[in-house]
Amino acid sequence: MVPKCRSCGEFRPSTSGSLQRSRPGCPRRRKYTHHSFVSPVCRFQKRNARASKEFTFETNSMIAIRPGPGGVREQDGYIVKLDRRIKTALDETRLLLLGSQVLFGFLLESVFQNAFETLSRFSQYLVCAALALMVLSLGCLIAPSMQHRIVENGQSTARLEEATTSLAEWGLVSFLASLGLAMFIVFERIFGEVAGATAGAVSAALTGFFWFGFAWLIGKRGRQLMEEIAPTPLSTKIEQMLTEARVIIPGCQALLGFQLIAMLTHAFDELPFDAKIMHAAGLCLVAIAMILLMTPAALHREAFGGNDSETFLRLGSGFIIAASLPLALGISADVYVVFLKITHAIALSIAASVALLLAMLLLWYLYPIWLRANRA
Structure with missing residues (x-):
């Protein structure tokens, strides 16, 4: 039996539900896209559009600061906790x-x-x-x-x-x-x-x-x-x-x-x-x-x-x-x-x-x- 998508109501040939959510019009896909985790690469690309901002990322032991394009590098290296x-x-x-x-x-x-x-x-x-x-x-x-x-x-x-x-x-x-x-x-x-x-x-x-x-x-x-x-x-x-x-x-x-x-x-x-x-x-x-x-x-x-x-x-x-x-x-x-x-x-x-x-x-x-x- 072909399973039915719980979000859009259409029958999709998938038992895991991953193919239904991969359809562009699926509401669950839109919800997943807008409210889920955004990868560091996407964050970097978004912040890259603002030249005056800096991209920062934090680890368990230190915070590294990198300048955006055209920005002034005020700090060299790491600010350690x-x-x-x-x-x-x-x-x-x-x-x-x-x-x-x-x-x-x-x-x-x-x-x-x-x-x-x-x-x-x-x-x-x-x-x-x-x-x-x-x-x-x-x-x-x-x-x-x-x-x-x-x-x-x-x-x-x-x-x-x-x-x-x-x-x-x-x-x-x-x-x-x-x-x-x-x-x-x-x-x-x-x-x-x-x-x-x-x-x-x-x-x-x-x-x-x-x-x-x-x-x-x-x-x-x-x-x-x-x-x-x-x-x-x-x-x-x-x-x-x-x-x-x-x-x-x-x-x-x-x-x-x-x-x-x-x-x-x-x-x-x-x-x-x-x-x-x-x-x-x-x-x-x-x-x-x-x-x-x-x-x-x-x-x-x-x-x-x-x-x-x-x-x-x-x-x-x-x-x-x-x-x-x-x-x-x-x-x-x-x-x-x-x-x-x-x-x-x-x-x-x-x-x-x-x-x-x-x-x-x-x-x-x-x-x-x-x-x-x-x-x-």
Whole structure:
């Protein structure tokens, strides 16, 4: 039996109904045509007729903008969603910390090397200055993770992205200055003061050009902020929390490794007994910080089976916030040891250690707590 079209009432030789709807006069075809999904190609063709408009399409992770014919291209590339931009910012901060830990470790270990005594007195004092700058750089680079945990409670916000950018820039400035001083120190010992000054100035200028000059030349075309009111998904919060643990760990591993090596050198044996105690205390504090930072990953595997959970998010955030305190205390303890070995002045060493400890506590705890209190 030939089926009858339910829309137009005519008998059409089809059992699926597709041929009836393919007839130009079929009401169901007209309804389907006017009220159904329009493919992206059709949308592009329609918008193509308006030269001043742009064709946009959105995916799960980014929005791409393409100009229509005759239109002005105001944006190059992609405007990435806020969650992904925060994750990228944290990864970039981690990359900066990986580079910083090398110089930080060199400055800590240099005072325990046999050739350190051959440096000029001026170069030895520059080691103190370079070390202080590197501590400030580490403080600025770790600070965004602390603000994300304390202020934003793991939520992705445009304020956090701006703060991460600003703190990373300040951290790079301190790193740049410390690198220039380190280059002067090593070149001055071998080739003299003129070569050392030239090497330090050239390295600082070259670093500044690549880190800041290029950004100034390119401009801020890719830094449009789009504040999103949607809450950050739990899986994204956990991923960002684990990334922040990986951000802080490089500072721990550099310090812990060089602290262990320093205790096996002859220069360490010549330190006063109180400096040895301070160094041992700093070693224990950094080891505690390392244990706390590695705990979230272990818990995620063993207790939660890799599944997302609000309980795990709260525990992991608590471990990260708690780990930064012994890390700051351990760094300040080693600053005291290095300053004491170079200057032989207890008062100056204590002042430098306390000042840098307060700077780290201000960046990691006091300022984020103040921001959170004012927001509430």
